[in-house]
Amino acid sequence: MNPNELIIRFETVDRQTEGPVTRLVGFVRARNLLPLMDAATLEANPRTAKVGQITSDIRESIETTPDLFPFKTKGILVASANCKELERRRYHMTFENPAIEGILDGGHNTLAIGLHILSVAGVEPREIKRLKTWPEFKEAWDANQDKVKALKAAAASGEGGPLDFLVPVEVLIPSDPDDDLRFEAFTSSLFEICAARNNNRQLADEAKANKKGLYDHLRVTVPEEIAKRVEWKSNDGGDVKIRDIVALSWIPLNLMDLPDGVSKPRVVDMYSQKGKCSAAFDALMEHPEVSKQTGDGTFELHSQKIGKALAVAGIMPLLYDLIYREFPGAYNESGGRFGRLSSVKMANDMKTKPVTAFSKTPVQYSYPDGFIMPLVYGLSALMEANDDGIVNWKVEDPAKFVKDSLTNVVRRYRAIIEAFSGDPTKIGKNEGAYTIAKDAFETELLKLGAAV
Known part of the structure; x- marks a missing residue:
């Protein structure tokens, strides 16, 4: 059986069909969810599950009231475009397109159940405690397969009491996989269904x-x-x-x-x-x-x-970081005193050392981005859209141009900082600041053209 293939056995299951979608809905014992942990990913889910109060509450429910657990949770929603019914309420599923198949909703339930299984399988509590996200859990799950398999064997022999609790599981499958139009309608519907389910939790x-x-x-x-x-x-x-x-x-x-x-x-x-x-x-x-x-x-x-x-x-984040690093020096060289601005902090005075926003490069100062967002926008002066509407850089090396010209640009731009008494919020929200910054870069570009 390949890694994206599994068999799930329901304890009870109903089949419901509407249009291109059939839903299998019922209860699955936790021990029979082990194959889902092996095969499924959360790639189809718009959010990655993360350990927090939600997962803690779920684990507590499993441990303290396992009989009530299936009635306390919405469970897990799974989608499979290729599903075959076997005997004894078993279903063979293949996840061929992980982007839309797999676990669509219930990622936190799956993570909490998985952490519980690792715990009863004998994984050290300190190792489980360090797991904070689904990718970290999956890595630990794969690393402890020997313990999970031993637990699975014990459960199969009737000694798996900790994994006897029921979990509500829904599986969405095509109502008619042999009908091309209905099959396409099924796959197209999965995103909309997934988004709607996750909307209940205010998905970003x-x-x-x-x-x-x-x-x-x-x-x-x-x-x-x-x-x-x-x-x-x-x-x-x-x-x-x-x-x-x-x-x-x-x-x-x-x-x-x-x-x-x-x-x-x-x-x-x-x-x-x-x-x-x-x-x-x-x-x-x-x-x-x-x-x-x-x-x-x-x-x-x-x-x-x-x-x-x-x-x-694509290179704008690097240019943003470049301006963030170079701006304090350019401000000082232009005649200002950057360290005197009230919202500026020196790295030496901070317990957590400041870094740039995107590449996380260490810097000497921490300051709000309201100071430099107009300057970053000002880089549009170095771009142009040609007659075909294609946007390109006017300069061969934008980063070099920024380094060479930033002091002169800031010499003009400093006037807006002084006009707003060094208030970065007011500067970042003032359209005039963006115009001044762009004009300053355009002036430096004209100087470069004249020099050539």
């Missing part, structure tokens, strides 16, 4: 957009060392928020003529209303002139113009 808009594939192209344009830090899914452990990446993408996207019905966010939204930037990005990426919707409900980018703009956007 970014998690939904990620599941739809709206960030797939942006993900590959961002440098790998940053992409691996992004929280593409809720609770997946990333220390970079996707909305911060998306907000920066609007710097090149703002230079383009967008499809009808797609509105550009205001420049200040990149600082103060990043949720609006995310919503506008989603609307853009879902537009039929930009992306095509696939049979499984995800979107694939087909607009070359948007693809080129996102390629430019």
Whole structure:
């Protein structure tokens, strides 16, 4: 049996069909969920399960009131496009497309049950305590397969009392797998069903957009060392928020003529209303002139113009970090005293040393991004959209240009900081600050052209 294949045995099960979807709903004993732990992932779930109060409460219910547990929880929702009914209420399932098949909802239930199983299998409590996320759990699950198999054998011989509790399980399968139209309708419905189920827990808009594939192209344009830090899914452990990446993408996207019905966010939204930037990005990426919707409900980018703009956007996080590192020195060289600003903290005075937002590079100062968001937006002066609407850089090396020109840029930009008495929030929300920053970069670009 391959890793994405399993057999689940129900204690009780009903079959319900409506349109292209059939639902198997019933109770499964915990010992019969072991194959699901082996085979299924949470890739189809928009969020990654994370240890917290929810999982603690679930484990407590299992340990203290196992008879009531199936009535206290919604259980686990699974989808399988390839499912065959066997004898004795057993079902053979294959997860061929992990992006839409597997565990759609109930990730925290699955994680809590899995942690309970590891505990009764004899895994050290201190080892279980260090597991905080689903990926960490899966690693521990695989590493302790000998103990899990021994527990499974004991349960099969009638000695598995701790795993006798029931778990509500729903399995969504095609109502008619041999009918191509109904089968396609089934796979297309899985995303919508998954999103609706998770909506009950206020699933973040970014998690939904990620599941739809709206960030797939942006993900590959961002440098790998940053992409691996992004929280593409809720609770997946990333220390970079996707909305911060998306907000920066609007710097090149703002230079383009967008499809009808797609509105550009205001420049200040990149600082103060990043949720609006995310919503506008989603609307853009879902537009039929930009992306095509696939049979499984995800979107694939087909607009070359948007693809080129996102390629430019891919290096914006590195340029943001560069400006964050260089800005204090440029401010001092331009005649200011950066350390005197009330919201600035020196690294030497901090227990937790400051780092840049995306590449996590150590820096000498910690300060709010309201100071530099206008400067980051000002980099749009170094970009242009040609006659075909393709966005490109006007300079060969944007990073070098920033290093060479930032002091002169800040010399002009410093006036806005002084005008607002060094209040970063007011600066970040003032459209004039963005105009001044862009004009300053344009002036330095003109100087470069004149020198050449």
